[in-house]
Amino acid sequence: MSAYSAHGANSNRLRHHTGGNGGYPNTPNPFQQYDQENDPNNKDSRLKNKIIMLKEVSISIGDEIRDQNQFLTTVGDDMESMGGRLKATMRHFNDMLARQGCGPFFYLTIFAIAVFVFLYMYLKAR
Numbered sequence: 001m002s003a004y005s006a007h008g009a010n011s012n013r014l015r016h017h018t019g020g021n022g023g024y025p026n027t028p029n030p031f032q033q034y035d036q037e038n039d040p041n042n043k044d045s046r047l048k049n050k051i052i053m054l055k056e057v058s059i060s061i062g063d064e065i066r067d068q069n070q071f072l073t074t075v076g077d078d079m080e081s082m083g084g085r086l087k088a089t090m091r092h093f094n095d096m097l098a099r100q101g102c103g104p105f106f107y108l109t110i111f112a113i114a115v116f117v118f119l120y121m122y123l124k125a126r
Contacts, residue, residue, distance in 0.1 A: 097105050
C-alpha cells in the first residue's frame with residue numbers, strides 16, 4: 001500500500017463525513033447555490049414572498065395613517081373647545097375689569113413683572 005493510496009482513502013472518508021466538500025463541513029457547494037439563485041421557480045417564490053411582505057407593510061401603513069388622522073381630528077376638536085373656553089375666560093376677565101376699573105389689572109401687571117424679574121434673577125444666579 002502506497003502513501004498515495006492511504007492518503008486517498010483518508011480524503012474519501014473526510015469527504016463522506018463532511019458532506020462532500022472536503023475539509024469544510026459548513027461551506028455550501030457554490031454550484032448548488034448558483035442553481036438555486038437562477039432557478040425560475042425559486043425566483044418566482046421569492047418574488048411572491050416580497051410582494052406579500054410589501055402588501056402587509058402597505059396595509060400597516062394605511063392603518064397607521066387612519067389612526068393618526070383620527071388622533072389629529074380628536075386633538076383638533078379638543079383645541080377648538082379649549083379656544084372657546086379661553087375666549088369665555090377672557091370675556092369674563094374683561095367684564096370684571098370694566099366693572100371694577102383698572103385696579104385689578106394694575107395689580108396683575110405688577111405681579112407678572114415681579115414673577116419675571118424673580119425668574120430672571122434666579123436663572124442668572126445659577
